[in-house]
Amino acid sequence: MSLKLLGWDDTIVALATPPGVGALGIIRLSGNKAIEIVNRIFPSKDLLAQPSHTLHVGYLKQDDKIIDEVVISLYKNPRSFTGEDVIEISCHGSPFIHQQVIEACLNNGARLAKPGEFTQRAFLNGKLDLTQAEAVADLIASNTEASHKMALNNIRGGFSFALKDLREQLIRFSALIELELDFSQEDVEFADRSQLKALVSNAVHQTNQLLQSFKLGNAIRNGVSAAIIGKPNAGKSTLLNALLNEDRAIVSEIPGTTRDTIEEVINIDGILFRLIDTAGIRNHTQDIIESAGIEKSLQKMKQADVVVYLFDVAENSAEDMKRVVEELKQVNEKFLLVGNKVDAGEMLFIRKKFAEVAGCIFISAKSNLHLEVLKERMVDMVLKDKAASENVVVTNARHYHSLLQVYTALKDVLEGLENKIPGDLLALDIRRSLQFLGEITGEITNEDQLDYIFSKFCIGK
Ligand SMILES: Nc1nc2c(ncn2[C@@H]2O[C@H](COP(=O)(O)OP(=O)(O)OP(=O)(O)O)[C@@H](O)[C@H]2O)c(=O)[nH]1
Ligand SMILES: [Mg+2]
Numbered sequence: 135m136s137l138k139l140l141g142w143d144d145t146i147v148a149l150a151t152p153p154g155v156g157a158l159g160i161i162r163l164s165g166n167k168a169i170e171i172v173n174r175i176f177p178s179k180d181l182l183a184q185p186s187h188t189l190h191v192g193y194l195k196q197d198d199k200i201i202d203e204v205v206i207s208l209y210k211n212p213r214s215f216t217g218e219d220v221i222e223i224s225c226h227g228s229p230f231i232h233q234q235v236i237e238a239c240l241n242n243g244a245r246l247a248k249p250g251e252f253t254q255r256a257f258l259n260g261k262l263d264l265t266q267a268e269a270v271a272d273l274i275a276s277n278t279e280a281s282h283k284m285a286l287n288n289i290r291g292g293f294s295f296a297l298k299d300l301r302e303q304l305i306r307f308s309a310l311i312e313l314e315l316d317f318s319q320e321d322v323e324f325a326d327r328s329q330l331k332a333l334v335s336n337a338v339h340q341t342n343q344l345l346q347s348f349k350l351g352n353a354i355r356n357g358v359s360a361a362i363i364g365k366p367n368a369g370k371s372t373l374l375n376a377l378l379n380e381d382r383a384i385v386s387e388i389p390g391t392t393r394d395t396i397e398e399v400i401n402i403d404g405i406l407f408r409l410i411d412t413a414g415i416r417n418h419t420q421d422i423i424e425s426a427g428i429e430k431s432l433q434k435m436k437q438a439d440v441v442v443y444l445f446d447v448a449e450n451s452a453e454d455m456k457r458v459v460e461e462l463k464q465v466n467e468k469f470l471l472v473g474n475k476v477d478a479g480e481m482l483f484i485r486k487k488f489a490e491v492a493g494c495i496f497i498s499a500k501s502n503l504h505l506e507v508l509k510e511r512m513v514d515m516v517l518k519d520k521a522a523s524e525n526v527v528v529t530n531a532r533h534y535h536s537l538l539q540v541y542t543a544l545k546d547v548l549e550g551l552e553n554k555i556p557g558d559l560l561a562l563d564i565r566r567s568l569q570f571l572g573e574i575t576g577e578i579t580n581e582d583q584l585d586y587i588f589s590k591f592c593i594g595k
Contacts, residue, residue, distance in 0.1 A: 158226065176204075
C-alpha cells in the first residue's frame with residue numbers, strides 16, 4: 135500500500151511537551167508541508183529559504199494578530215527525527231497559546247497527529263528499528279533512574295545489537311544447510327554438524343540469557359515486591375517506617391499489632407521496591423493459621439520477589455534461625471535474614487552468637503543502624519540476574535514472547551541435529567526462529583501489530 139493511501143503524506147502537528155502551564159511548550163510538525171505551513175504564520179523570515187538545522191526567532195501571527203514570540207527549529211528531511219521535514223515551535227508554556235498555535239497550523243493545512251505517529255513515521259522511514267521505537271515509549275514512561283538508563287540503552291540499540299548478532303549467526307547456519315539442499319542428489323554435507331551444533335547451542339544459550347533478563351527488566355520497570363516477614367514484635371513495622379522515613383505503620387510493644395498488610399513504595403538506587411509490612415507469624419507450624427492476617431502474610435511471602443525475614447537478636451538462638459532458614463527455603467528462595475534490635479545488645483556478642491547462620495545482616499530499625507547495608511543487599515538480590523544478561527535487558531512483553539518462540543524453535547533445531555533429521559526439516563526450524571527474531575526488530579511486521587504498538591504512545595511522540 136502506498137504511503138499516500140495510509141495518510142502518510144499528510145503533515146501532522148501536536149504538542150510535544152506535557153499539556154498545562156510551564157515555562158515553555160513545544161509544538162512539533164512533521165511532513166512535506168511542515169515548513170510551508172509554518173512559513174505562512176511566521177512573517178519575520180522566509181523559512182523555505184533557510185538551511186536545515188537552524189533556529190529562527192520571531193512572531194507567530196494569525197490574521198495579523200500576534201500569537202506569541204517563538205523560536206523555530208528547522209530540520210530538513212532526511213536529517214530529522216522522523217526522516218521528514220520537521221519544525222519545532224518553542225513558545226511560551228500556556229495552554230491558550232498552545233491551542234492557538236496548533237489551530238493556526240491546522241488552518242494552514244496540517245492535521246492533528248495520532249498517538250505515536252511521529253515515532254511511527256521515524257520507524258517507517260528507517261530512522262529507528264522497532265525495539266528502538268518502543269524504547270522511546272519506555273523512555274517517556276520511565277520514572278526511575280534505572281528504567282531511564284535502560285530505555286536509553288535500548289534506543290541506542292543495545293537490545294537490537296544483541297538480536298542482530300543472533301540473527302547473523304542463524305542466517306549463516308541456514309545458508310550452509312540450504313546450500314546442502316541444492317546438492318541433495320550428491321548427498322554432500324557442507325555444514326559440519328558438530329560445528330553447527332556448537333553454533334546453535336550458543337544461540338540457545340544467548341536467547342536464554344535474554345529471556346532471563348526479562349525478569350530484571352520487569353523489576354526495573356514495574357518495581358519489586360519486598361515482603362517484611364517475621365514473628366510478632368520483631369520490629370517489622372518499625373523497619374517499614376524507618377525505610378520510608380515516616381510513621382506509616384502503627385508500632386507497639388504488644389505482639390500482633392499489625393493485622394493486615396500495608397504496602398508502600400520506595401526508590402532504592404533507581405529500583406522501585408514495593409515494601410509490604412505483614413502480620414507477625416508465630417514460628418511453630420501447628421499454630422501457623424492463627425489468623426487471617428497470618429495466612430495473608432504467608433501468601434505475601436510466597437509471591438514476593440524478595441523476602442526480608444526480620445528477627446529479634448535477643449529473642450532467638452542460632453538454632454532457631456537455622457530452622458527458619460530451612461523453612462524459608464521451602465517457601466521462597468529469595469530471602470534476606472535480618473537480625474534486629476542490635477542497639478539493645480553488644481555487636482561483637484551478637485555476631486558471635488549467630489556466626490553459624492550464613493548471610494545474616496544486623497540492624498536496628500528503631501535507631502536507624504545499618505539500614506544502608508540492608509538496602510544494598512536488597513538491590514544486590516534484584517540485580518543478581520543481571521550479571522548473566524551482560525547488560526542487555528529485555529523489558530518488553532512482546533519481545534519476551536517472540537524470544538520465547540525463538541528459543542523453542544532453536545531447541546527444535548538442536549533436537550533435530552541430535553536425531554540427525556534431514557536438512558530440509560532443519561532448515562524449516564531455522565527459518566521459524568529467524569521469523570520470530572524478525573518480528574522483534576520489525577524486519578517482519580504486519581500492520582495490525584504496528585498499529586497496536588504505536589497506539590500505546592502519547593500524542594506528540
Ligand atoms: N530496642 C529496639 N526496639 C525495637 C527496634 N525495632 C522495633 N523495636 C520495638 O519493638 C516493638 C515492636 O515493634 P513493631 O515494629 O510493632 O513490631 P512488628 O514486628 O511490626 O510487630 P507485629 O505487628 O505485632 O507483628 C516496639 O516496641 C518497637 O519500638 C530496635 O531496633 N531496637
Ligand atoms: Mg507490625
